[in-house]
Amino acid sequence: MSASLASPGTVGRVDWRSRGRASGYAAAVAVGCLLIAPLAGCGSTGSASDAAVKRSLLRGVAEIHGSQNGKALRGKLVRTLARIRHERGSTAVGRKARGLAIQGFTWTLKGIDSQLDLLRNDSGRLEGAVRDAERADRYRNRGAALLRASGRALNVRIGTLKGH
Numbered sequence: 646m647s648a649s650l651a652s653p654g655t656v657g658r659v660d661w662r663s664r665g666r667a668s669g670y671a672a673a674v675a676v677g678c679l680l681i682a683p684l685a686g687c688g689s690t691g692s693a694s695d696a697a698v699k700r701s702l703l704r705g706v707a708e709i710h711g712s713q714n715g716k717a718l719r720g721k722l723v724r725t726l727a728r729i730r731h732e733r734g735s736t737a738v739g740r741k742a743r744g745l746a747i748q749g750f751t752w753t754l755k756g757i758d759s760q761l762d763l764l765r766n767d768s769g770r771l772e773g774a775v776r777d778a779e780r781a782d783r784y785r786n787r788g789a790a791l792l793r794a795s796g797r798a799l800n801v802r803i804g805t806l807k808g809h
Contacts, residue, residue, distance in 0.1 A: 694732060695739035699799045701729040702746045706792060709753065709806045715764070719757050726750045742798035749791030753806075756784030 705725035712718035729747060734740035759781035763774055789806040796803035 694735040695742075695799070697732045698729065698734050698739050698743045698746065699801060701725060701732060702742070702792070702795055702799065702803075703801065705729070705746070705750055706796075706803055706806065715757055715761050719754065719761070722750055722754050722757070726754065738798050742795045745791050745795035745798060749788045749795055751788070752784050752791060753788030756781045756786075756788055759784055 705722060708718060708721040708725060712721065726747065729743060729750065732743065734743045759777050763777035763781060766773065766777075785806075792806065793803045
């Protein structure tokens with residue numbers, strides 16, 4: 646006697662009618678879990694990528710504060726800029742802060758390049774030295790302002806960056 650022909654009260658055999666309900670219930674639970682599971686991770690994933698942007702911003706600011714050598718600082722900021730370009734903010738605030746940080750580090754790098762040009766090219770030429778110094782100061786001020794704006798977006802206070 647097959648399982649489909651057994652009476653509902655038969656011991657040791659499964660009635661096809663109860664088996665159908667159980668598998669339907671299991672399927673409904675499985676579908677429900679599949680629909681709810683992606684929603685459970687939404688909040689943590691968003692804060693994690695915003696936290697990565699914040700961490701990269703703070704690391705770059707610490708490198709600006711701690712560096713004494715322009716060439717070494719330039720190398721560190723190039724790596725920081727590459728890292729923050731790779732990261733994605735998951736919220737609108739995180740994306741805005743990331744964009745501001747990218748602009749801020751880019752302008753800061755331009756300022757550092759101008760300072761290195763000042764040391765490399767303008768020894769003995771007062772006009773060129775003044776021009777490069779003003780340009781470096783302008784670029785570093787613009788970069789510092791953008792980095793502070795990025796910090797404000799992430800609720801982080803960033804003060805002056807080496808006088809800028």
